[in-house]
Amino acid sequence: MRPYIGIFKTQFKQGIQYRTAAIAGIATQFFFGWVFIAIFSAFYGDQTAVNGFTKAQMTTYIWLQQAFLAFIMLWYRDNSLLEMIRTGHVAYELCRPLNIYAHWYARIFSQRLSSGLLRCVPILLLTALFPFGFGLSLPETPISAMLFVISLLLGLMINTAISMFVYISVFVTLSPAGSLLIFGIVGEFFSGGTLPIPLMPMTLQRVVAFLPFAYTADFPFRVYSGNIGTAEALAGIGIQLLWLVLLPFIGNRLMNGTLKKLVIQGG
Amino acid sequence: MKLLWRYTVYHFRSQLEYRVSFWLTTLGQFLVPFVSFAGMALLFRQFGTLEQWTLSDVALLYGVTQLAFAFNELFIRGFDSFSSLVVSGEFDRLLVRPRNMVLQVLGSKQDFTRFGRLVQSTIVFVWAIANASFQWTFLKGVCLALMVFGGMGIFAALFMGFATLSFWTIKGLEVVNLFTDGGREMAQYPLTIYPKAIQRFFTFAVPFFVVNALPLFFLTDVPGYEAAIYAFVPLIGFLALVPAYFIWNYGVRHYQSTGS
Numbered sequence: 001m002r003p004y005i006g007i008f009k010t011q012f013k014q015g016i017q018y019r020t021a022a023i024a025g026i027a028t029q030f031f032f033g034w035v036f037i038a039i040f041s042a043f044y045g046d047q048t049a050v051n052g053f054t055k056a057q058m059t060t061y062i063w064l065q066q067a068f069l070a071f072i073m074l075w076y077r078d079n080s081l082l083e084m085i086r087t088g089h090v091a092y093e094l095c096r097p098l099n100i101y102a103h104w105y106a107r108i109f110s111q112r113l114s115s116g117l118l119r120c121v122p123i124l125l126l127t128a129l130f131p132f133g134f135g136l137s138l139p140e141t142p143i144s145a146m147l148f149v150i151s152l153l154l155g156l157m158i159n160t161a162i163s164m165f166v167y168i169s170v171f172v173t174l175s176p177a178g179s180l181l182i183f184g185i186v187g188e189f190f191s192g193g194t195l196p197i198p199l200m201p202m203t204l205q206r207v208v209a210f211l212p213f214a215y216t217a218d219f220p221f222r223v224y225s226g227n228i229g230t231a232e233a234l235a236g237i238g239i240q241l242l243w244l245v246l247l248p249f250i251g252n253r254l255m256n257g258t259l260k261k262l263v264i265q266g267g
Numbered sequence: 268m269k270l271l272w273r274y275t276v277y278h279f280r281s282q283l284e285y286r287v288s289f290w291l292t293t294l295g296q297f298l299v300p301f302v303s304f305a306g307m308a309l310l311f312r313q314f315g316t317l318e319q320w321t322l323s324d325v326a327l328l329y330g331v332t333q334l335a336f337a338f339n340e341l342f343i344r345g346f347d348s349f350s351s352l353v354v355s356g357e358f359d360r361l362l363v364r365p366r367n368m369v370l371q372v373l374g375s376k377q378d379f380t381r382f383g384r385l386v387q388s389t390i391v392f393v394w395a396i397a398n399a400s401f402q403w404t405f406l407k408g409v410c411l412a413l414m415v416f417g418g419m420g421i422f423a424a425l426f427m428g429f430a431t432l433s434f435w436t437i438k439g440l441e442v443v444n445l446f447t448d449g450g451r452e453m454a455q456y457p458l459t460i461y462p463k464a465i466q467r468f469f470t471f472a473v474p475f476f477v478v479n480a481l482p483l484f485f486l487t488d489v490p491g492y493e494a495a496i497y498a499f500v501p502l503i504g505f506l507a508l509v510p511a512y513f514i515w516n517y518g519v520r521h522y523q524s525t526g527s
Contacts (some may be wrong), residue, residue: 031445035453035461042460043314050313177380178291185298194306199313 003098004106011110022118025069029123033066037134040199053198056137057225061196063136064221067123070116071156072217074163074180074187078108081167082176094259101252104167109160116156140226147233151220154240159216161247162187168251171258192218198227212243271370279379289380296383300333304391307455320457323398324487327411328479330392332454335418335478336447337385343423344378349430358522368519372430401487410482410498417478417504418454422447424511425473431511431518446473454479477503 037059044055070076081104084090093100127136139145162183169179188194190213197208197218208214219236222228228236282289307329311322352358352375361371396403396411429443450473458466458480470476478501484492485500 028445028449031449032452035449038461038465039456040310042456043310043317045314045318047314173287173291175288178288178295181292181295182298185295185302189302189305194302195310200309201312204309 004102007103007106008110011107012114014114022115026119026122029066029069029119030126033062033123033127036062040195051198051202053196053227057222057227058196058199059134060137060225061192061221061227063123063127064224065193065217067120067127068116068152068217070112070119071152071159072191072193074159074166074184076112076115076163077166077176077180078111081107082170085167085170086175099252100259101164101248101255105160105164105248108163108167109157112156112160137225139224141230143230144223144226144233147230147237148220148224151215151223151233151237151240154237154244155216155220158212158240158243158247161244161251162212162216164248164251165254168255168258171262187213187216190214191216192221198222212247215240215243270366271373274373274375282379292380293383296380297387298383300384300387300391303452303455304329304387317456318460320487321400323395323400324483325456326391326395327399327486328457328483329455330388330395331411331414331418331478332451333384333388334392334415335422336451337381337388338419339422339426340378340381341385342373343426344381346372346426346430348375350433353433362522369515399486406495406498407486410485410501413499413501414478414482417501418475420505421473421475421478421507422450424507425450427508427511427515431515434518434522450475457483474503474507477501 040058040062041055044050044058048055065072084093093103096103124136128138129135139148166176166179166183170176173179190208190211191197192214197205197214200208208218215236219228219240223233223236304326307325308322311317311325317325349372352361352372357375361368361375364371401407425447429446432443450469453461453465453469454475458469458476461469466476469479481492481497481500485497
């Protein structure tokens with residue numbers, strides 16, 4: 001476990017160095033959050049709730065999405081890892097006495113965590129001050145706040161496990177653009193990035209419940225706003241843990257399988 | 268023209284080298300706008316209407332915006348990634364060649380995977396035309412065509428204008444995406460749903476309004492907007508290219524190389 005914690009520490013420290021990039025990102029996230037809220041609010045019109053999802057919950061949902069974008073987005077990528085695969089330098093990685101799946105998992109996890117933590121604070125603080133009806137509401141209860149933090153972190157871990165499949169696929173395709181895009185779109189839609197999942201038709205919501213994507217973003221955000229109650233939230237966390245066993249297991253198997261057939265690029 | 272075609276062929280061949288990724292990316296480029304349209308359709312299913320607009324009205328705007336954007340992504344891509352030419356000093360090489368500068372920048376990069384977006388937006392566009400909530404007339408057809416052309420003009424002007432910025436900033440600015448990607452996301456819906464301040468900004472600073480809400484009023488026969496003049500309002504979008512071209516020329520004249 002020690003080396004993985006070391007990887008976590010260095011990547012985390014590296015991640016929080018890029019403050020200017022974070023500021024530019026934050027400006028973009030404010031803008032898009034605000035556009036989405038304007039669109040959805042226009043659809044709500046005079047209605048205050050749809051499918052039990054209130055306008056205030058919707059607003060909070062969107063701001064949380066923007067604040068924790070680095071936790072959610074599947075198209076976020078580690079260019080140096082991808083470059084290593086393309087150029088063949090990955091051979092050095094394979095020589096290390098570490099499990100490569102766990103090594104990369106730790107790496108991506110810490111990058112996302114540092115980038116997310118850096119960006120979420122200003123967005124959360126500022127949007128909480130926005131005038132009523134347009135800003136972030138406080139968590140429903142102290143318990144939902146606590147469950148939110150737990151489910152958000154578990155969600156990030158699931159998301160990292162899903163991202164690993166992208167990197168595994170690059171061993172086959174060599175160029176990351178395609179698989180990143182496909183994973184990114186599918187993931188975004190099914191995690192509520194296009195429209196919040198409570199606004200989807202019921203049949204579609206039932207499909208979404210069987211996929212891991214909603215448990216990375218949609219679920220924690222709804223726990224926060226109280227759209228998902230305590231009992232249901234605990235059950236959801238159980239499902240999150242289930243995915244957390246399943247996805248890395250498959251990922252690890254798949255990676256080892258790919259590596260056996262791997263031809264290293266370059267000389 | 269022949270030169271541009273040569274550039275095109277080379278880009279196409281080089282991109283086909285990574286075959287699996289090429290097709291996956293094209294599929295992805297089809298899916299990106301598809302998913303965003305699916306989201307729009309699902310919202311209309313849930314809520315019925317958006318203010319006074321129906322799905323087919325808004326789909327028309329979606330088609331106009333996406334078509335205009337897709338066209339730019341296909342052919343004006345060189346301006347989008349222009350800052351990389353400046354950073355690497357590659358731009359110096361273009362300067363010494365005895366060919367038109369704009370043409371060379373256009374040829375510096377082309378991305379065929381963006382074809383996916385073009386196909387998808389055409390499908391939605393045709394669907395929206397066939398299912399329009401109003402009667403088509405000849406003048407309305409003209410108006411719609413002008414909306415697409417005007418939109419192309421605005422996006423092209425934005426890409427070109429921001430490319431010029433990188434003469435001074437050297438590195439590309441992420442904030443620029445607010446206008447291009449952000450403008451695209453916003454203009455898929457009638458701009459009237461946004462707060463007044465934003466409407467004004469997108470009328471006078473970046474004239475999306477003239478290819479969006481204003482002609483839509485004309486198309487859907489909103490009282491007070493029946494005059495034929497509104498059919499030609501989208502032409503203003505094309506005028507945006509004029510200042511962009513002058514700014515670009517000014518930038519080229521004041522260019523200082525990054526060296527090496």
